Amino acid sequence: MMSRFSKALIIGSMLWAGNFAMLYSQNTNGKTTSFENVNVIPMNKEIILYNQRVITVNGKISIIEPASKKISQKIDVIIQAKDKYLIPGLAEMHYHLENDVKDEFKLLIANGVTTARNMAEYEGQDHIAIREKVKNNELFGPYYVTTGPYLKANDLKTVTDVIDVVKTHHQRGYDFLKIADNLPKEIYTKLLEETGKYNIPVVGHGQRKLPLEYSLRMKSIAHVEEFMNIFNTQQKADTSYLKQAAMIIKQSGLYVSPTLGVYEMISRYADDKKFAVLKKSDVIKYRPKAYVAYCLSDSTHYRSNTWFTAPASLIRLSKELQWQKDFTKILNDAEVPLFAGSDTYGLFLPGFSLHRELELICNAGLSPYETLKTATVNPAKYLNRTSVSGTITEGKLADLVLLNKNPLIDIRNTKTIEGVMIKGKWLGKNELSAMLKEVENNCKKEGK
DSSP, X not given: OOOOOOOTTOOOOOOOOSOOOOTTSBOOTTSEEEEEEEEEOOSSSSOOEEEEEEEEETTEEXXXXXXXXXXXXXXXXXXXXXXXXXXXXXXXXXXXXXXXXXXXXXXXXXXXXXXXEEXXXXXXXXXXXXXXXXXXXXXXOOEEEEBOSOXXXXXXXXXXXXXXXXXXXHXXXXXXXXXXXXXXXXXXHHHHHHHHHHTOOEXXXXXXXXXXXXXXXXXXXXXXXXXXXXXXXXXXXXXXXXXXXXXXXXXXXXXXXXXXXXXHHHHHHHSHHHHHHHTTOGGGGGSOHHHHHHHTSTTSXXXXXXXXXXXXXXXXXXXXXXXXXXXXXXXXXXXXXXXXXXXXXXXXXXXXXXXXXXXXXXXXXXXXHHHHHTTTHHHXXXXXXXXXXXXXXXXXXOOEEEESSOTTTOXXXXXXXXXXXXXXXXXXXXXXXXHHHHHHXXXXXXXX
């Protein structure tokens, strides 16, 4: 089976720690803002509240009421939203920073992402600093949490290594500790013991060389692909066994992120015809020129290795992706909590990639409502933020996305973004377009 693909396309991160200018947003923070005649998809149950008025004050949802009701307070900013749909802000639960943070945050926000979980701290990066700057409003970005460095067997050779690494994670204040899939049993169990002392959740890849039960001791699995490698050939072909395994996974409390889109992206690189189409993608303009040049070269891992490019390999990749979709449906049917994460890398761009991930999750057999939960309700539960996030209800944070079309009819309608409210700041369609244009212009500059 295929080992987890490397981040070969990463060619360096240019961190930016200054202020993300807020000139795009209407200064609605501190003002009373009203969405008028909007159709609300609250996500606390599968309903649509038609023709509502949603009032926000100081970054929180203050009132949700029928728009026909007489306004009982002064409204500073009115957003006309007739025939539009309001959903909670989206969560990207598998994000990787690969270029300029201010540009990548613009891509996330322009795509309705108001929560992001970074899944590795690469050399030269400081995600604790990023998280704190976002928290203190020095950097305008989504609610941000982060793992420490991506830890492999070479990083954890001894029990002493484990103790030191976990202590460092605690001292640095990382939200999660991320591991690879090949840790020896004694190292893995010691890691769980040590992280338990500091209440640091262990996340990342399943332990492929150990029985399923060991992987279920983690907080979350980063890829449904992991189960494709934990199960043997006979188990993978046995639907009855897979359903039983899903029930065991459910009972463990484990969360799973399918990350179907990034697996699909492998074949887009490896297959010549798909690669030709990828080269014409309109979103490439939002990546730096040097970065794109490398991604589109034939020297990348997925273009140069026959494990991916051979005709038989392309067939295998297709079958493996289908297996992952099928098991995603089995997990959902067993009520295993799923959350959307797109594992942003290369030309699978932040923000845009999340919408493709949602489309693939829905194509796996989930309903649009179930799919939307993976980017709203479920991440809020996982991050212990149900009191402030995940649904559109009074008293919660005003992290909202206004859509032109109903996502409960077609999940692809999450892309029909009319505007985004993040931390009470309203960014209309023109403002979001201006943000994207600025990213595009930055990426054209020499040396980027």
